[in-house]
Amino acid sequence: MCEHHQSMTVRALSVPNAKAPFEPTTIERRELRPDDVLIDIQYCGICHSDIHNAHNDFGRGVFPMVPGHEIAGVVAAVGCEVTKFAVGDRVGVGCFVDSCGECDFCRSGEEQFCRKGVVVVFNSTGYDGELTYGGYSQKIVVKDKFVVRIPDGLEMNVASPLLCAGITTYSPLKHWNAGPGKKVAVLGMGGLGHLAVQFAHKMGAEVTILSHSPNKKSEAHGFGASHYYVTTDLATFTELAGQYDLILNTVSANFNVDALLSILKVDGALVHLGLPNKPEQYNVFSLFAGRRIITASNVGGIRETQEMLDFSAENGITPMIEVIRADQVDEAYERVMNSDVRYRFVIDMATL
Structure with a gap:
């Protein structure tokens, strides 16, 4: 019998419309399905594609938008069919949160090319018809297949940019x-x-x-x-x-x-x-x-993302980062556009 984890309201940073400044808000995270993992987000990196989307450069932006696809955190709860992860595990979520699981690409571990269309972690419509909200938030609920393990050899804040x-x-x-x-x-x-x-x-x-x-x-x-x-x-x-x-x-x-x-x-x-x-x-x-x-090249599949994290831990590969507070995101976006960052901004979600 599955334990019932109710949907929850969590704090987040959102852009109300294209190019608007960020503002603190709340969003709903779904109740856990049997194969879901609830993650307490500790860090989320800032990627140039977050900025493109927040500015609606590709013309596909849905607002209000909560960006963020370099998510590092800790498992807070798991659905009753999840065996791969347990509460307390150090985990990450990258660009995708769902795919059909049945096409040749999904079966070969290249979910980014899913024939039905991969569901992106933010500004995307899930197969349930719900809009997705990303990692500039306190918590996220993600299907277990799209969660990766962060090796012990990697600090959480530097692991975050590796996910994209x-x-x-x-x-x-x-x-x-x-x-x-x-x-x-x-x-x-x-x-x-x-x-x-x-x-x-x-x-x-x-x-x-x-x-x-x-x-x-x-x-x-x-x-x-x-x-x-x-x-x-x-x-x-x-x-x-x-x-x-x-x-x-x-x-x-x-x-x-x-x-x-x-x-x-x-x-x-x-x-x-x-x-x-x-x-x-x-x-x-x-x-x-x-x-x-x-x-x-379009990112990589979940299996290869795990391989990359393990390779990074084994070979001492770490992004050079600047950790910022949640109230510094607008300024960070300006600086990224002016190439004024060495070399990746990471938001400390404890400051949200």
Whole structure:
């Protein structure tokens, strides 16, 4: 017989409409279903896509909105059929909270491509027709299949950005076989880029950072980069022509795609991870010259997210973060848009 856990009202930060300042509010969390986990949220990271959604840059925003998809917390209660988690476990929730579970992608652990449409943790409609609210809140109820375990070797506050920024960079590095003998370039050393370089280095690849700013060089070497080039210097792309097996483009702004393609080897791949507001442009000759590939990568599945967390704990990979209070989120959004963060903001939910 299932114990009855009632729905609850919890405190949250919401944006009442596009580009509005955040305000404290309350939201309803559903009563626990048999396969649900109730999580007391301790930390939630701020991702650039939170900002895109809160500003309605993609035109799909539903308001009021509670963003947040880098959630780290502790299990407070479990539904009666949950065996994988117990009260007190350290857990995380990333971008997704549900998928059909039946299509070929769900069965192969790539829920992000679910044919029915994956349910995103915020600003998404669940299969029950309810709007989802994210991690800028005290508690969240999530189906057990979409909860991951945070290894003991990771502090809760640094684990938080791994749930989006971590898996977003780990997944394409694995998919395109970054490893010994491979040369990887990372464009941009922000929230994504500073993790991409750590993962690629620990996987055994030789890593180059391409940044518009000359002042992050010593940090880049500390994260495991062997080389550092400034993209505003046009000579950079001439010097690096044809050198890389893989480029991860982590920036959210449009960049000269032809210049990036020119530094790939034959059969090299350029993987877009940032989401610019305007379409990218490139010349087919840039591909033709070396059978080069332009692609993108969409986070990763739950199984791979767990693998990434374990890899991070084993290899000492930690995001560099700045912990903020709940009343500093508006200011943090401003700073992210001005690239003024080293390298990820994380909200301490105890301050809500």
